[in-house]
Amino acid sequence: MSRPAPETRIGVVGAGLMGAEIALVLALGGMDVLLHDRDATALENALTRLGALLDRGVSRGLYTADQRATALDRVRPASDLASFGDRDLVTEAVFESLEVKGEVLAALDKACPEACVIASNTSTLPISTLGAALSPERRPRFLGTHYFSPVSRMLLVEVVPAFETSPETIAWTTSILENIGKQPIAVKDVTGFAVNRMLHAMLIEAVRLVEEGVATPEDLDAACRLGLGHPIGPFALMDNVTSGLCLQVQEILRESHGERFRPPALLKQRVAAGYSGGRGKPGWLGKA
Numbered sequence: 001m002s003r004p005a006p007e008t009r010i011g012v013v014g015a016g017l018m019g020a021e022i023a024l025v026l027a028l029g030g031m032d033v034l035l036h037d038r039d040a041t042a043l044e045n046a047l048t049r050l051g052a053l054l055d056r057g058v059s060r061g062l063y064t065a066d067q068r069a070t071a072l073d074r075v076r077p078a079s080d081l082a083s084f085g086d087r088d089l090v091t092e093a094v095f096e097s098l099e100v101k102g103e104v105l106a107a108l109d110k111a112c113p114e115a116c117v118i119a120s121n122t123s124t125l126p127i128s129t130l131g132a133a134l135s136p137e138r139r140p141r142f143l144g145t146h147y148f149s150p151v152s153r154m155l156l157v158e159v160v161p162a163f164e165t166s167p168e169t170i171a172w173t174t175s176i177l178e179n180i181g182k183q184p185i186a187v188k189d190v191t192g193f194a195v196n197r198m199l200h201a202m203l204i205e206a207v208r209l210v211e212e213g214v215a216t217p218e219d220l221d222a223a224c225r226l227g228l229g230h231p232i233g234p235f236a237l238m239d240n241v242t243s244g245l246c247l248q249v250q251e252i253l254r255e256s257h258g259e260r261f262r263p264p265a266l267l268k269q270r271v272a273a274g275y276s277g278g279r280g281k282p283g284w285l286g287k288a
Contacts, residue, residue, distance in 0.1 A: 007030060007031060007032050008031050008032070008088045008089060008176065009031070009032050009034075009086055009087045009088045009089075010023070010026045010031045010032065010033045010034070010087065010088070010089050010090070010091070011033070011034045011035075011036065011078070011083075011084040011087040011089070011090035011091070011108075011112070012026070012033060012034070012035050012036070012090070012091050012092075012093060013036050013037070013081070013090065013091070013092045013093065013094060013104055013108065014036075014037060014092060014093035014094040014095075014104075014121075015035055015036070015037035015039075015042050015043045015045075015046035016037075016042070016046070016093065016094075017149065017150075018093045018121060018147060018149060018151060019035070019037070019046070019091075019093030019094075019121070020035065020046035020047075020049060020050055021050075021053075021147075021149075021150060021151035021152050022091055022093055022121065022147055022151050023035045023046075023050075023075050024050050024053070024054075024071060024075065024151070024152060025151055025152060025180050025181075025182070026176075026180055027070075027071040027072075027074035027075045028063075028067065028071045028180065029179055029180030029181065030074075030179075031074065031180075032074055033074055033075045033076065034076055034077075034078040034083055034084065034087065035047070035075055035076070035077055035078060036077075036078040036079070036080070036081060036083070036084070040079070043077050044077075047072075047075065047077065050071075050072065050075065051072060053152060054067075054068040054071060054072065055068070057152070081107055081108060081111040082111060084108065084111045084112050084116075085111060085112070085113060086113065087112055087113070087116050088115070088116060088117070089116065089117045089118075089119065089173070089176060090108055090112055090116060090117075090118050090119070091118075091119045091120070091121055091145060092104045092105060092108065092118070092119070092120050092121065093121040096122060096123065096124065096125065096245075096248065096249075098125055098129065098130070101120060101122060101125065101130055101133075102130065102132070102133035103133075105118065105120070105130060105131075105133040105134055105142075106133045106134070109133070109134045109135055109138050114137070115141070116141065117141045117142070117143070117169055117172065117173060118134070118138065118141065118142050119142070119143055119144065119145040119173065120142075120143075120144050120145070121144075121145060121146060121147055122144060122146065123146055123192075123193075123196055123249065124191060124192050124193075124196060124249050124252045124253065125191070125252070126189055126190065126191055127142070127143060127144040127160045127161070127162040127165075127189045128162040128163045128164075128189050130142075130144075130162075131162040131163070131164065136164075139162065139163075139164040139165070140164050140165060140166040140169060141165075141166065141169050142162055142164075142165060142169075143159065143160060143161050143162060143165045143169055143170060143173060144158070144159070144160030144161075144162075144189070144193075145157055145158075145159060145160075145173060145177070145184075146158040146160065146187075146193060146195075147182075148195070149241065155181070155182055155183045156182070156183055156184075156185065156195070157177050157182045157183070157184045157185075158184075158185060158187045158193050158194060158195060159173065159174055159177070159184045159185065159186055159187065160187050160188070160189050160193055161186075161189060162189060163189070170186075190256075191252060191253060191255075191256035191257065192249070192252070192253045192256070192257070196249060196253070197253065197257070200246070200249060200250050200253055200261060201260070201261070202234060203234050203237075203238060203246055203250075204250065204261065204262075204263065204264060204267075206220055206234040206235065207264040207266055207267050208264050210266060211264055211265070211266045217233075217235035217284040217285060218235075218285065220233060220234065220235065221233020221234065221235050221236055221285070235283075235284035235285055236284075236285060238277060238283065238284060239277035239278075239283030239284055239285055240277065241277075242276045242277045242278045242283075243267060243270055243271050243275070243276045243277055243283065243284070244271050244276040244278075246263075246267065247263050247267055247268060247271050250262075250263040250267075251263060270284075
């Protein structure tokens with residue numbers, strides 16, 4: 001495969017927080033981007049949210065007014081996957097479920113041109129397992145690109161090849177990511193990849209410390225910020241991404257890697273009781 005053209009044609013499926021910002025950073029990098037979601041309201045809300053995010057960036061000096069206008073022009077809504085017939089790269093960023101992602105990937109395999117690279121933004125599911133939803137001819141052009149939230153600020157992307165991913169696909173996709181200012185790292189295809197395994201080992205231990213009465217969530221957050229140099233503590237992070245998502249990830253990690261990733265009982269109890277966090281909802285540190 002040749003190096004990416006200046007205006008590579010991109011598709012993103014899923015207009016949630018991750019998908020919308022993936023579309024945005026690619027548009028800021030000069031790409032022509034189609035953003036699709038099966039929920040028309042979610043798609044409309046995502047475009048509004050991106051405008052507000054860019055407005056805040058302009059006010060903070062992160063973007064110019066021209067960059068804002070150009071980026072928004074480059075992200076266009078797509079009502080169906082048939083619009084992806086001319087795309088060079090399509091990233092799925094839908095719900096973290098093997099069944100849901102498999103259905104989307106199978107549909108993309110049919111809708112996208114033969115040369116199109118398809119990527120998954122899964123944070124935990126093995127890429128080779130997801131690749132089973134694709135035709136054998138597509139699998140050399142399939143891989144994982146795991147972005148981190150918030151995508152507009154976090155530089156890291158884990159690049160994860162499946163069993164049949166070609167070296168050319170890895171190199172071409174890595175060039176795309178470098179061109180938009182991301183820092184890709186190569187990671188073996190294992191459940192949870194690298195960062196989530198390290199992160200959730202810490203989150204599990206942090207909750208256990210609270211269970212044992214060793215320290216409060218507030219003090220443990222302060223300890224991580226002031227003693228370890230972390231920009232955000234584990235409990236603030238769980239409130240931002242939701243404890244429900246953390247529980248889901250830990251169950252997936254436990255299934256693959258054993259008891260070291262067993263979710264703590266207190267985490268399960270709080271999620272079941274509605275203290276999962278998220279925007280305006282109660283979490284470990286009050287309302288997020």
